[in-house]
Amino acid sequence: MKPVLSVITIVYNNVRDIERTMLSVLDQTYEAIEYIVVDGASNDGTLEIIKRYETRIAKLISEKDKGIYDAMNKGLALATGDYVIFMNSGDEFYATDTVANVFATASDADIYYGETEMVNDGRESLGQRRHKAPKEFTWRGFNYGMSISHQAIYIRRALTEPYDPKYQLSADIDWIIRAAKKAKKIVKVDGYVAKYLVGGMSKAKHKQSLLERFDIMKRHYGFIPTVLNHAVIAFNLGWYWLRNRRTND
Template sequence: MFNPRLSVITIVYNNVRDIERTISSVVNQTYTNIEYVIVDGQSNDGTLQIIEKYKDRIAKFISEKDEGIYDAMNKGLALATGDYVIFMNSGDEFYDSETVAAVFASGDDADIYYGETEMIADDGSSLGQRRHKAPAKFTWRGFKYGMSISHQAIYIRRSMTEPYDRRYQLSSDIDWIIRAAKKAKKIVNVNRYVAKYLIGGMSKKKHRQSLIERFDIMKRNYGLLPTVFNHFVIAFNLGWYWLKNRRTND
């Protein structure tokens, strides 16, 4: 039976409202071969007290100042020792208690596993599937029209991961996944929901900077002219999605 060790990494800073939901979704998995790593940015709002409640279920924990989310995520990667890694940051959750077991039951020894994501509103209500539906098949070229797989829904063989590129403050996760996918020989679509994603975050608050970073990442990986063309396609698809949903709501 395929039973790899999974390192689940949670990054948190002053998120006392959501951290327990995330921790619960990890420690309540039916799959038991999990190494849970939490990297805290020296919270002072009660987050540490909640983490303390689960200390016997957490393999590695640090609380110290960092230089931003990707610095913290690099610290988590450095601490991880599992065969695979996934980031389930504060506010995000595994879809249900069977998620990890279902992921590894979907195929043996893949380099990457991925699935679909449900969006969750600030009040905890479901907003349904992401606009970017997970593709039936995924390769490193699959992000040319946008991030079609969310960060919380992709499991990567740890030996294929590299540190996050900290020149990008908001979109380094796209670059990180592309770099790993370029090395992957076997990529498995789990064909189920695997994560719940709390919408918002800095990439939404600093949307312009995020778009500039994404354009640079895509230009470096796919070339300038294809990236310009692909952005016209992205703009058209976004406009059509908005128009279709406005008609539905009217």
């Protein structure tokens, strides 16, 4: 029997991108999908687009929330599938057979993950994320940054807990680490599994995002290791910037 995947889409006033995200879910060749859409009481036409596909959505709620992770917790509470993944407005599954390929890779894993392709507002490919998905992943694997994006990770729902509301921008890192700590079997899927729309709140509020990430890593990895790891992160960022600057010059 095929495992059921709960796909959760969070959206607020994103009339431009919501349909593309929804169709990437609804057009999957994999049939055992429970699609959940959580709208934050959009007033720009987003809800009207969502309702065009209402008969194909398992659960839809549209109401004000306290932020993205509050909305994501609402989606999690509604999910009944064996696995859960977030495909938020603007992001997409990489291809129509992505979910089928993920579950065909191996049976009964606690976590499946793959690579993410970045795209810009014009849906043009920007290539692979700077943080390449590791060949092997454990909960310790985020000590140098978020190497797997949330739209490229499928987690057994029984391992998930609510997102911590004290974090406004980086709770997804903490959420994945907590689930990965409980996981026994983690499987990497070859190739791209998702498209990620570059931008978002964490880019706009970079300092707050970094402070939250430091606090999360300190909790999971300890203070001294986190300070040392951040020194490595800063060096790697500087080297990445210099290398790309030379390439572009």
